[in-house]
Amino acid sequence: MRLVTCLSGALLLTGVAGQSSRTVPPLAQVIDQKRFNTLGNRSAITDGNSQFIPPGYTAESLFAKPFHIYDDEFYDIIGPNPTLTLLNSTGTNPRFHEAPVWYPATDEVFFSQNAGAKAAGTGLTRSAVIQKISLAEVTPNITAQRTATPGQVRVEYVLPNPNIINPNGGTNYRNRILFVGEGQGPNTPPAIYLMHPYSPYNTSILLDNFFGRQFNSINDITINPRSGEIYFTDTTYGYVQDFRPPPGLPKQVYRFNESTGAVAVVADGFNMPNGIAFSPNGQHLYVTDTGLIQGYFGFNTSFPSTIYRYDVQADGTLENRKTFAFVSPGVPDGIHFDTRGNLYAGCGDGVQVYNPSGKLIGKIHVGGTAANFQFAGKGRMVILAETELYYATLAAEGAFPGTLY
Ligand SMILES: *[C@@H]1O[C@H](CO)[C@@H](O)[C@H](O)[C@H]1NC(C)=O
Ligand SMILES: *[C@@H]1O[C@H](CO)[C@@H](O)[C@H](O)[C@H]1NC(C)=O
Ligand SMILES: *[C@@H]1O[C@H](CO)[C@@H](O)[C@H](O)[C@H]1NC(C)=O
């Protein structure tokens, strides 16, 4: 084991017992978990959401080399020279929040602002906005660039016609984009919207109720790769963020068949069902529960920050709920897979990567909440970190290319 001292004075390990001596890429560092297996009275994070800075590290040292290797499997994911570039920062307005969708035909990534954030000016008076960037404008910086060069990428507003109210989840669907909106007040119900990804962004509403009852606030959406049916989570963030009425339905996961209009509940028993994604082979569905975060009611550390896994039957029903992973800090919000079946989760310190057995193998550390992110084909990823927008390059490839369905 060799110790080197980096500029900030923190000790960085370049070789760790039990791990290989593979070359650590310039922007990566090996995190030796044994160094913090015992912390004594230094383990004092009480809110579940604060950053964990292990002994021997500093916020700066974690930031300086943002690809954190927890297991050798992560080397193949990041490749020899991963990069992380800050594309834009907004100070306080959380413009970079959710619903990231890559549209390959134009190489654009769409995403939404934070719907319930006071700092975004959203709530009962104004809906969150959809925005987009063109990846053709993006050049990765080979050093971890933490100061955005203004104007290096344009962040453009997208104005759907008619508007999509409080968009929070999205996915590619039949060469268009499905967004889910969380609704607003009692008169604008949450809904599934289908948007044409070109100006003038013509949009239609596919579903906005369950047999006459409004959903609470639809959060995220995905497609079953084996059947083409739509799956979505309905939770109560609109209520706990003060822009929707009290719950009118349990917090559940639904399946929707666009051809027949059939809508069915496929899972319940959640505190805050949130992110949703199928494994690349479609045999498993993963649903996150972000109960730790209760909106304006604060954090509740006795509630889940958990990713659950189900077996998906041929008829589209779910079986065998299994606890796949519990994350810290923060919650597993948006989740996506690479082609090899590793699960990536947007968490309280960045994007955390879990192998198929639920083991944390690495992180793309941004030092704060990354609610969601999206692969943009092979080796490219856009990370939404609330007031910061990042672009990562790595070796992995997203499981579902944008035009699959
Ligand atoms: C931890 O324990 C040590 C030894 O008892 C004590 O000196 C130190 O002040 C404690 N630290 C905290 C944060 O309580
Ligand atoms: C890359 O980032 C470094 C460090 O922030 C900066 O000095 C350099 O100008 C950036 N290069 C480009 C091409 O933007
Ligand atoms: C962020 O994007 C907006 C819109 O394109 C631009 O006006 C602003 O200068 C950018 N800010 C930074 C720090 O890049």
Ligand SMILES: *[C@@H]1O[C@H](CO)[C@@H](O)[C@H](O)[C@H]1NC(C)=O
């Ligand atoms: C969008 O909708 C308008 C009517 O609202 C229609 O005239 C136009 O042809 C549509 N454009 C596309 C590309 O579908």
Ligand SMILES: *[C@@H]1O[C@H](CO)[C@@H](O)[C@H](O)[C@H]1NC(C)=O
């Ligand atoms: C929808 O339901 C019909 C009738 O059960 C079925 O044939 C079809 O495969 C389902 N899936 C989709 C994507 O329409």
Ligand SMILES: *[C@@H]1O[C@H](CO)[C@@H](O)[C@H](O)[C@H]1NC(C)=O
């Ligand atoms: C967390 O939830 C539990 C169970 O409902 C409740 O007893 C407790 O008061 C909550 N704590 C906070 C801080 O809200």
